[in-house]
Amino acid sequence: MTGTTQTAYVAPAITAPLPPPIAVGGPVGWVRGNLLNSWSNAIVTIVSLYLIWAVAVPLINFLIIDAVWDGAGRADCLPEKVGHSVGACWPFIGAKFSQLVYGFYPWNLHWRVDLTFALGAVLLVPLMIPRAPLKMLNSILFFGVFPIVAFFLLVGGSFGLEHVETRSWGGLLVTLVVAVTGIVVSLPLGILLALGRRSHMPAVQGMCVIFIEFWRGVPLITVLFFATYMLPLFLPNTWTIDALLRVLVGVALFSAAYMAEVVRGGLQAIPRGQFEAASALGLGYWKTMGLIVLPQALRLVIPGIVNNFIGLFKDTTLVLIVSIFDFLGQMRAAFADPNWSTPVTLYTGFAFCGIVYFVFCFSMSRYSLFVERRLNTSHR
Amino acid sequence: MTGEREGPAARPRLAVLYNPKLRGIFYQLVLLAIMVWLGIEFALNAKTNLQAQKIATGFGFLDNTAGFGVNQSLIAYQESDTYGRVFFVGLLNTLVVSAFGIALATAIGFLVGVARLSNNWLIARLAGVYVEVIRNLPLLFQILFWYLAVLGALPAPRNAISVLDGVFLSNRGIAVPRPLFGEGSGLVLAAFAAGIVVTLMLRFWAQARQEKTGQQFPLGCAAAGLILGLPLLVMIAAGFPIGFELPQLRGFNFVGGVTMIPEFTALLIALSTYTAAFIAEIVRSGIQAVSRGQTEAAYSLGLKPGRTMSMVVIPQAMRVIIPPLTSQYLNLTKNSSLAVGIGYPDLFAVFAGTTLNQTGQAIEILAVTMAVYLVISLITSALMNWYNSRLQLVER
Amino acid sequence: MHTTKNETAVEIVAMNKWYGQFHVLRDINLKVGRGERIVICGPSGSGKSTLIRCINRLEEHQKGKIIVDGTELTNDLKKIDEIRSDVGMVFQHFNLFPHLTVLENCTLAPIWVRKMPKKDAEEVARKYLERVRIPEQAMKYPGQLSGGQQQRVAIARALCMEPKIMLFDEPTSALDPEMVKEVLDTMVTLALDGMTMLCVTHEMGFARQVANRVVFMDVGQIVEANEPKEFFAHPQHERTKLFLSQILH
Numbered sequence A: 001m002t003g004t005t006q007t008a009y010v011a012p013a014i015t016a017p018l019p020p021p022i023a024v025g026g027p028v029g030w031v032r033g034n035l036l037n038s039w040s041n042a043i044v045t046i047v048s049l050y051l052i053w054a055v056a057v058p059l060i061n062f063l064i065i066d067a068v069w070d071g072a073g074r075a076d077c078l079p080e081k082v083g084h085s086v087g088a089c090w091p092f093i094g095a096k097f098s099q100l101v102y103g104f105y106p107w108n109l110h111w112r113v114d115l116t117f118a119l120g121a122v123l124l125v126p127l128m129i130p131r132a133p134l135k136m137l138n139s140i141l142f143f144g145v146f147p148i149v150a151f152f153l154l155v156g157g158s159f160g161l162e163h164v165e166t167r168s169w170g171g172l173l174v175t176l177v178v179a180v181t182g183i184v185v186s187l188p189l190g191i192l193l194a195l196g197r198r199s200h201m202p203a204v205q206g207m208c209v210i211f212i213e214f215w216r217g218v219p220l221i222t223v224l225f226f227a228t229y230m231l232p233l234f235l236p237n238t239w240t241i242d243a244l245l246r247v248l249v250g251v252a253l254f255s256a257a258y259m260a261e262v263v264r265g266g267l268q269a270i271p272r273g274q275f276e277a278a279s280a281l282g283l284g285y286w287k288t289m290g291l292i293v294l295p296q297a298l299r300l301v302i303p304g305i306v307n308n309f310i311g312l313f314k315d316t317t318l319v320l321i322v323s324i325f326d327f328l329g330q331m332r333a334a335f336a337d338p339n340w341s342t343p344v345t346l347y348t349g350f351a352f353c354g355i356v357y358f359v360f361c362f363s364m365s366r367y368s369l370f371v372e373r374r375l376n377t378s379h380r
Numbered sequence B: 001m002t003g004e005r006e007g008p009a010a011r012p013r014l015a016v017l018y019n020p021k022l023r024g025i026f027y028q029l030v031l032l033a034i035m036v037w038l039g040i041e042f043a044l045n046a047k048t049n050l051q052a053q054k055i056a057t058g059f060g061f062l063d064n065t066a067g068f069g070v071n072q073s074l075i076a077y078q079e080s081d082t083y084g085r086v087f088f089v090g091l092l093n094t095l096v097v098s099a100f101g102i103a104l105a106t107a108i109g110f111l112v113g114v115a116r117l118s119n120n121w122l123i124a125r126l127a128g129v130y131v132e133v134i135r136n137l138p139l140l141f142q143i144l145f146w147y148l149a150v151l152g153a154l155p156a157p158r159n160a161i162s163v164l165d166g167v168f169l170s171n172r173g174i175a176v177p178r179p180l181f182g183e184g185s186g187l188v189l190a191a192f193a194a195g196i197v198v199t200l201m202l203r204f205w206a207q208a209r210q211e212k213t214g215q216q217f218p219l220g221c222a223a224a225g226l227i228l229g230l231p232l233l234v235m236i237a238a239g240f241p242i243g244f245e246l247p248q249l250r251g252f253n254f255v256g257g258v259t260m261i262p263e264f265t266a267l268l269i270a271l272s273t274y275t276a277a278f279i280a281e282i283v284r285s286g287i288q289a290v291s292r293g294q295t296e297a298a299y300s301l302g303l304k305p306g307r308t309m310s311m312v313v314i315p316q317a318m319r320v321i322i323p324p325l326t327s328q329y330l331n332l333t334k335n336s337s338l339a340v341g342i343g344y345p346d347l348f349a350v351f352a353g354t355t356l357n358q359t360g361q362a363i364e365i366l367a368v369t370m371a372v373y374l375v376i377s378l379i380t381s382a383l384m385n386w387y388n389s390r391l392q393l394v395e396r
Numbered sequence C: 001m002h003t004t005k006n007e008t009a010v011e012i013v014a015m016n017k018w019y020g021q022f023h024v025l026r027d028i029n030l031k032v033g034r035g036e037r038i039v040i041c042g043p044s045g046s047g048k049s050t051l052i053r054c055i056n057r058l059e060e061h062q063k064g065k066i067i068v069d070g071t072e073l074t075n076d077l078k079k080i081d082e083i084r085s086d087v088g089m090v091f092q093h094f095n096l097f098p099h100l101t102v103l104e105n106c107t108l109a110p111i112w113v114r115k116m117p118k119k120d121a122e123e124v125a126r127k128y129l130e131r132v133r134i135p136e137q138a139m140k141y142p143g144q145l146s147g148g149q150q151q152r153v154a155i156a157r158a159l160c161m162e163p164k165i166m167l168f169d170e171p172t173s174a175l176d177p178e179m180v181k182e183v184l185d186t187m188v189t190l191a192l193d194g195m196t197m198l199c200v201t202h203e204m205g206f207a208r209q210v211a212n213r214v215v216f217m218d219v220g221q222i223v224e225a226n227e228p229k230e231f232f233a234h235p236q237h238e239r240t241k242l243f244l245s246q247i248l249h
C-alpha cells in the first residue's frame, strides 16, 4: 500500500492557471472547435457558407445596391433608363405608402388615424415595460378606454367628427384594428371561457368546452365566411352590420377560443393551496378568482398572450379573402397599378411587405421571450 | 330585496339564495334558457331572411349541376357533374395537399430541428435564421409570394427550365415523368411486396435469434436489399416492363407526364416550409428535453452514439414531440384552406367558395365545410389522447 | 479485452484540461492499482467531476496521458467504446432511462454492447439486482422507485456490464439522508468484493471504512493524497485542514 501512495503526484504548491494550448482557445481554436471539428463538419461549413453567399449577395444587391431610390413612375425603374439591372423600385413604395397605411381613409382626416396610433403606442409601451408603475390603471386605459376612444376617432359621426365609412379603411390601419380588437375582446372572453371550462357546473363546463373546441377545430377562413355570409342570416333583417364589424366578430370569437386555452394553462399552474388559502380567508368564487388567482395566472401567461397576438397579427391577412383590404391586400391591389408596372414591382412589394411583417412579429416574439425569461428567473 | 323584510320568513328564502348547489342549478338553467332562446331566435330570423332573399334550403342542391370547371381533380370530373361531386373533388384535393405537405414538413422540420442542435456553429445559426424568418411572416403572404413571385416568374413552357430532360419548370406548373406499367410490371410489384413481407419476417427472426444467441443481424442492409434490390433484379429479368413517359412540349403546353399545377406547387411549398419551421422548434425542444445525463449514462455503458440516439434519446424525445407535432399536422390541414387565396381547388375554395357563391346556401355549405374540418380535428385529438394515455411515463 | 495482466487499472500522467480559456485540471498525476479504492474529495468546483469524467472520456483532455486498463485514451472511437464498456459509472442524479423498466435498464447495454442473448442478460441483471437488494422491483419503471432505490438500480445497471473499474460521482449527494445508508452499504459490499473504485464523495465515514487512499483536490490540482487514517488525523495542507474542519461538523 505504501508503494502506491508514492505514485500519486501531489502538487507542491498551487500553481497559476495556464492559458490553453493554442488549438483550444482563441479564434483559431474556436473555428476548429465549432466549424471544422470533423470532416463531415467541414463539408457542412462549406455548404453553409455557399448558401449564405448565394442568398445574401443577391438580396443585398436587390435591396440596396441595385435599388432605385427615387423616381416618379414606372419609367424610372426600367433597366433601359437606369442602365443596369434594377433591384427594388422603392419609389413605388413611396407612392403607395399612404394607401398601404391608411387605405382610402380621406386624406384630410389622416390625423385621426395618426392620433389613434400614437395613443395606442403611448398606452402600450408602459404596459409592456415590466418596471413601469400603475399597471392596473394602464391596463384599464388600454383594454377599456382606448378601444372606445379609438372607435369614435376612427369611425367619427359624433363630437363634430366627420363619419368615415369602414369601406374606405385599409392597409396597416385595418391590420392593426383587426388584430388589436381581436386581442382586446378575446382576452376577457377567453378568461370567462377558461373559468367556465374549469367550473363544476356541468352545463357551463360543457358549453365552454364545445365553444372552445369548435372554434379551435375549424380554420379561421371558415370563421370569416361564417361571419360574413352566415351571421347576417341569423340576425333580424332590420340590422345591417358593417362588413368590417362582421369580420371583427368572427376574429374575436375565434381568438377567444385560443385565448381561453392560454389562460387555462395559467390557471392550471396555480397551486391548489392558493385556492384553499383564499377560501380560508372567506373569499367567494369571484373574489378568489379576481383578487388571488387571475392576477397570478395572467402574469404567467403574458408570453402566451403575446404569441397569440403574433398569430392573430399574421392571420389578419386572411381578411383579404373576404374583400377587406388589409396591409397585404392593399399591396396586392397596388401591384395592379399600370403606372407602376415594371418587372420588379412585385418583388419590391413583397420585400417591403415582408420586412414590415417580420419587424412586427419578430420584435413581439423577442418581447415574449424576454417576459418568459423574466418570469422563469423571478419564480425560482 | 330580502333586506327590507327582517321577519322570520326571510330566513328560509336567504338559505335558498345562498345554497351553492341550488344557485349553481339556477345559473345553469338561466344559461340554458338563454341558449335555447338564442337558438330559436336565430332559426326564426334565418327562416324569414332566407324567404325574403329567395334562397333555397336543404341539401337538394348537392344533386344540381355545378357548371364550373376545376383545374385539378383526382377523380373524373366535368362541368356537368353535380355539386355533390364537386364536394368530393375538393375534399380529395385538400387531403392530397395536406398529405404531401405533412410528409414534406416533417422531413424539413426534423432536418432543421436537428441542424439547430448541431455542434457546427454555422449550420445551427442558419437553421435558426430559417425558423425565425419563416415563423414571423404570415402564411398567406408566403403562399402569395411563392405563387406570384416565384412560380409566376418561371418562363413560359416553350422556354421551360429543364432538369435532366425529365422535369420541366414553367409558369404552367411542374411537369414530371409518369410511370408506365407495361406487361410484366405485375411481377415487379409482386417482388416489391414480397421484399416487404420477407423483411418483416426477417425482423421477427432476427429478434428471436438475438434473444436466443445474442447475435445481431444487419437488418437495415438486408431490408434495403430486399425492398429495393429484389424488384430491381426482377425488373432486369423481365426486360424493364416499367417505363417512364416523359413530358413533351406540344404547342403552348406540355403533354404526357404528370403536371403539378402552380397553385398546388405554391401551396405545397408554402405550407410545408411554414409548418416545418414550427416542427423544427418542436423537435429541438423535444431533443433538448432529454437531459444530457441520459446520453452520458448511455455512453458510459459503452453504447455507441447511433444506438444511444435510437434507444435512449429518440424514444424519450418522441413523447415530448408527438402531441405538438400532431397539432401542427392539424394546423397544416386547416391552413390548406388558404388555397382559396390563389385558386387551388381545395374543399374550401370549390365548396365554400364557388358553390356558396352560386347557390347562396351559406348555412348548409358552411356547416358541412366546418363539419369536415371539425371531424378531422376531433378524430386526430381522440387518437392523440389515446396515444398519450398509453405513453405517459410512469411516475410515482 | 486486454490479456496483459496489468497491475495498474488507471494511470494519469501530467494531464491538463481546459474549458475554453478556463484551466480546470492542472497537471494531474494519479496511478490507481487494480483493486484499489480511491476517494476523491475537495471543495465545489475543484474539478473532481471533470477528472472522473475524463477517465471514461465523457470529457476530453487536452494535454497529458490517461491510460485505462492498459489502453491509452485517444480519439480512436473504437478504443473509447471498449474502455467505456469496461468502466462503469454511477452519476449523482442516477440518469436511469425513464422509458425502460428497471430490468430493461440493466439489460440494454449487455444486449447491445456485449451481444448477450436476452435470457442471459436478464439472468445477469437479476443477479445484480439481487445483489443491490431490490430484485422485486425489476418490472417497475424508474419513476416508481425512491431515490435510494434508483441509485441502487444505477449501480446494478453499471455492474451488469461486469466492469473492471467503477467510477462514482457523488452517488449519495442527491439523496435524502435516510437513503444514503442503503446506497453506501451497497458500495461497501462492492468494495469488499475487490472492485477497483474511484469515488467522488463527501461521505467521510465511507472513506475511512473502505478507501485505500483519499485524494484531496483544489482549483484543479491534487493537493494532498494519503491513506485515510493519516489524511484525517494529520492533514498536511492548509486547504485540506480548512476543508476538513468545514465538512466534519
Ligand SMILES: Nc1ncnc2c1ncn2[C@@H]1O[C@H](COP(=O)(O)OP(=O)(O)OP(=O)(O)O)[C@@H](O)[C@H]1O
Binding pocket: C019, C022, C024, C042, C043, C044, C045, C046, C047, C048, C049, C050, C051
Ligand atoms: N461544460 C463546462 N463548461 C465550462 N466550464 C465547466 C463545465 N463543466 C464544469 N465547468 C467548470 O469547471 C469547474 C470544475 O467543475 P466540476 O464539475 O468538475 O467541479 P466539482 O469539483 O465536481 O464540483 P462539485 O462538488 O460542485 O460537483 C467548475 O468551475 C465549473 O464551473
Ligand SMILES: [Mg+2]
Binding pocket: C048, C049, C050, C169, C170
Ligand atoms: Mg461534481
